[in-house]
Amino acid sequence: MRLRLREIDRPLASVALVLAGYGLATLYSAGQTDVPTFVAGIWHKQLLWLGIGVVAAVLMFRVSPRLLEWATPYAYAISVVILLFTLVVGSGAGTAAGSRSWITIGGVRLGQPAELAKLAVILMLARWLAGRREPPATLRELLPPIAIVLVPLGLVAAQPDLGSAIVFVAIFFAMLFWAGTKPSLLLLLASPVISLLLAFSTVAWGSWIVLLFALLLWWRPYMWEGLAVMMLSFLAGAYALPLWRHLAPYQQNRLLAFLNPEVDPRATGWHVIQSKIAIGSGGLFGKGFTHGPQKRLAYLPAQHTDFIFPVVGEELGFLGVVTALALFAALILILLRVARRATDPYTSLCVFGVAGMLFVHIVENVGMTVNLLPITGIPLPFFSYGGSFLLACSVAIGIALRVAWESRQSGYAEL
């Protein structure tokens, strides 16, 4: 079997490239402000990273899935070590100046290891889940994958990077689902988290506990599992308030601002309000490429990273937004198709994990700009400035391309 570039999955490659181009153009525009800042020249760097990303994607395309599967534990171990290392020597930057998310050597920021760790977790989970005959049926069987996710998640959350931590959780649930885990088991697994979120309303929390109890009686898991789930749910509800107090003020504020952006428009809600103003004032056709006044006059915060999507909304309008969303949807659906047609469970799970990760990033990032979701600092794939994440996405696309090629070679026929 010889790898030929023209045999790659054209829709996947072209959608990814178009998105990368769209993102680069938007990043260029984000730098066009009336008072030029360092953002003006940032697209050069991003272009360089894109080049590196394309090379990395081609390299990953050349890597056999079996080699990847063999290398997975090492990659996972290395990323955990790097995350540990980051926690010790990491530094903050930009909009996340208060955290320790970057590895800096000699004053040069090398990247955010959390982004690459997401890929490592996907591979590791895929490897573990694919190695089983049956999907996990009990909570006890789920302990190893929980451990796989929890180690990097804990390290990332300690940075602290709440957004990335949420992405790990999403990846975990998505891959369990794709591996055939029963939805009821997933619900039980999620029940403490749901309990935590509902703890703010006594009525909602009470109803949830009653419902959970009924579900436990109906599904009949092992006795100790049922008890554990109930205990965890109770504990989560009880510890919700102390946990809330434990959150850093900026994290509390972000959640509060999500509930009511007008609380203090100059402080907490500022990001959301300015983002909505930028998007809303764009209208159908937008203010024209590079001409968005909100962005030009620096009202839009972090317009090159977390809040790059409002630049699209302001300058290219609803049409630009729909175009971007359509491209993203196409990318996800193509990845789902690739996962479906994959030749073996490991690669299928890998690609599905990648699709889940990208989907969570896209929905969370886009959703927070219109106040649909609370603000977390996770980047928009292919748009937000940031080398590590672009590299992670490129590597992920490279793996998906290889998986697509494999299934094509094995003569996959349309069912």
Add this chain to the structure above:
Amino acid sequence: MNVFHPHLLDRRLRVVRAVVWTVTGVVVLVFFRTQILEHGKYELQSETNRLRPIPLPAPRGIITDRNGRVLAENVPGYTVSLLPGNQDSLRATLTRIAPIVKLDSLGIEHILSRYQRAPYLPVMVLPRATFDVVSALEERRLIFPGLLIQPEPKRFYPDSGLVAHLVGYVGEVTETERSQRRFAAVRLGGLVGKHGLERQYDDSLRGADGVRFVEVSALGHVVREADPASRLAPVAGKPLHTTIDLDLQRYVADIFPAGQRGALLALNPNTGEVLALYSSPGFDPNAFVGGVDPDYWRRLSESESHPLFDRTIQARYPPGSAWKLAMAAIALKRGIVNFRSRMPIPCRGGLQYGNRFFRCWDAAGHGDLPLSDAIAQSCDVYFYQLGLKIGLTSLLEDATALGFRTRTGIDLPGEITSEFPAGTDYYDRFYGPRRWTSAVTLNLAIGQGENAQTLVNMVRFYQMLASDGHARSPYIVRPAASTSASLGLSPDQLAGLRQAMINVVERGTARGARLKAVTIAGKTATSQNPHGPDHGWFIGFAPADKPEIVVGAIVEFWRHGSAVAPLVARVVARYLGADTTVAVRIREALPADTAPQPTSILPGIPEEDTTARDTTPADTTDATPPPRDR
């Protein structure tokens, strides 16, 4: 069972696809709502976000005298303001700018409180910036986000103190004023007239402020001027043409006894035009432009002589002997006397009435004299009896009809009402029913007692004497609605009164006012007051046969009206272009035209104390300092 069997995968894929489509659909719908349905709302917010209105102050209309000479004008000036980002950044900028514009911490707090009232408007830091300050700020423009240096017309009064009470001054509009309909259109921080003509004609002088918009970045830097189409040019205020004769006004200020309190008012008797209006001591209206210095304000408001207080319209004095003409006019109109009428009791230095002896100012007595001589000699005994002949009820009725209880309606703010009893029930209220006698008439008859008149009201009465007997409201720009008050005298009677007043000057109590070329008719008055020496009055007009000017003057504590007479005479002469030298040396030879001390009519009854109000500011709002402008 292989969980990766294609059928099972397809089942899960359907679920996942449904999730992807649903979520994407929801996101698209939310964007549709934000960008299409609520576009207008966010577009507006985007504009208010970045566009800041900068008011373009309209130049106030200039005020000129009757010959077009300037009383109030505008000169170029600079203001320094800041476009605030938010309170913290404004505070930081103010702290940095403070050493350059000489701002203390109190001033910073003051500016911050102004910012809170209108957070989107530029907040004034320095209303009167010198060129040095402006250039020092321009050099450091980068470290002061939102710095705004604007040329702004400044009010300037070339004659400053000479015209202070007349033109008044301008100051920043207060919150209370803005709640009134009259000043509702004035923007926060805008200037309005505070006193005098500036206030009276503020509506036309003010003009309409314009506005321009600038684009401001999130850091508060002014990036550029917004679309010029959105600019609204200011409309300059209309010029105000007054009837004042600036030359005469300056002359009045020049010859008014220095350091004395008092006032002088000159009218054209045939039209009511005010030719000169002067109150002493004055103040510097230029000091109020752009915020008055607190020390200066304290000096003005704490001064015993109340410089802010316009003594032509805001002070009441007992009219004293000047009132005798009113008595004569009322008696003549009622046909009680003619000019040759004599009173039953000749003057022997006083009059016994009931259990009281009412003295004449001249203890030697004037003997038996007719009305015209009684006016010339200001004989109190004659007028005591004339008052009794008229009767209290008729006297009160006629004096009220002549306007001694009303304002003249002069077009200046703050004119107070002259005081005079409306009817006999005033005495019932004051002393109690049947606890007073018609002896009060005797006090009223010589201009004492329950009678306190403003200078402008007395001058208006003499204007009636000097013209055809009809009242004309004094005015500086536009006459008020015409009054129907009239003396109701025949031309002969008017001529007789004028002749008697000529005699006052030629042979009587005001010989010091005699001029070589012009005949002046007038009346002196001396009114007692509880604060010190008597106040001196003189009201006169000239030429006596065909009057062109009527001048009234009062000098507080000047002891005698005949001392005021030369002042008036020189003003008259100046206006008529005659020789202004008067025979000053005669003054010493004059008798003291002092009306007798009004003593209480019944024992144990407190004396009526109208005179106590004469130097108390009537308008208490004057006592509150205008808001400091810095």
